[in-house]
Amino acid sequence: MSGIQEILLIAVIVLGIIFLPRVLPRQGGDRPLRPGGRFSRRMRIGIAASLVYPALAAACLQPWRRDPILFLYAGLGPVALGWLLNWVLAGFRKR
16 A cells, blocks of 8 residues: 555645645735635646546556556546646736
8 A cells, every 4th residue: 555655645745846836925025926815716626636536547557566657647647738738728828
């Protein structure tokens, strides 16, 4: 069981590195990064899906017993691709 715990710990660390700077206020300013400081419904769904999908994929594929590369492609790959597409589309929307 330690394999799944290690994978989930790495996922939590990566998500913390990505989202923690956005949640914490900046040193020089008193204003929050978002008005109200809340996540949109779409962002909440994305975060929940990013946590649930790899956990389900890990439970089904069991990368600690079998091929971990398959888990990277089928479990973490779609999540990374989804956030990458979201980031790219957000950049196009800002222009």
